[in-house]
Amino acid sequence: MPLPSAYCPNYYAIDDILATQERTPCKFLVNVPKLGVLNPSTTEKDLAIGTSLELPIWLVLEMSTGRQPIVSPELPKIYRDSYCEILQADACAVDLHKFNLYFYELGSYAKRFDRKGAVHETLLHTFRIRFRQLMDLADNSISDPSVQQRLDVLERRLFSDSYKARAKMNSWLVETGATMEAANMVVNHKKRKKT
Template identity: 60%
Template sequence: MTLCYSYTPNYFSIEDILVTQERIPSKFLVNIPKLGKLNPSAEENDIKQGTTLDLPLWLADPLSFERHPLISIELPRIYKEAYREILKADATAVDLHKLGLYFYELGLYVKRLDPRGEVERVLLHTFRSRFRQLMDFTDSVVCDPIKQNRLDMLERLLYQMGHFGRMQLNSWLNNSEMRLEAASMVVNHKKRKRIDVDDLF
């Protein structure tokens, strides 16, 4: 079982494709002819300057970072200050699955929209805080679906891998007929230390 998630844009990664489907608040800086159908509430054939739409990341990203950007994009709601404060207060109490299936991966894409680096810091803080809890979950004999439902996809994969490894270790410890003994090098080292201490007195 390998960790197959990508943390950089990867054309062949299914996870990366799903992450870039997430919608980003975008504001058009110029008039765009013939694309009025992108706005379901508009009756015109063109998108007018100042129109605000939620566009998928794979479309919004290239349109906003060109030499002459057509749109400006902003942080998704789940990375804004109100949610960052909640995560800083107690990240373990937050249901990340409700905030987004790919909370960490999407955060790595949109962190450049935050010049102060707050998004990057809150991603790291959230992962560190929740990883301790995740390790406690993996020690459980029963794979609890309620706990899994509160995790984003990366955490869910880590949980499943950790639980699988724990079950394999338990099985080996219970079924192994070999007795665990200290290596001879360790035993000799302990004897040598004991002799050295006796020589001092």
């Protein structure tokens, strides 16, 4: 589905919905009656104070804000110190796809749970270092498919966009007479029919 990618996720953004489904550990600060079902390890009806659970980010964001927070959230594993150290050492060598599919999106939410402010720095640093490599890959398209597998969703989109832009630029430089082509969706629809 060709959706425009915006820097700020909007209400309907699919990527944002998928990214906020990722889980983060958190601890309950109050008793929550009737919602024991959230905790799969017990059969009790109520959720007791002090229970630790992994909950999706969208729920944690709702619960940890306001005057009376229900839970106190912790950082997901991949943004903790040991992982940050790996990224600081050499961000380009890391398989970000394995860290998390939505590394940057999730990070921008997770950094709210981080009191030291280190996550913010790490995210910026990681992106800055990896971006140079990304542009290099997109421009010199001796395309090695394994390279793409190490990118997270944001990087992958940047890669494909710049790759397409480069291809367009090349074709414009080589041939001036513009060929009319079938619409993108029509072409893809045909391909799917054949298989």
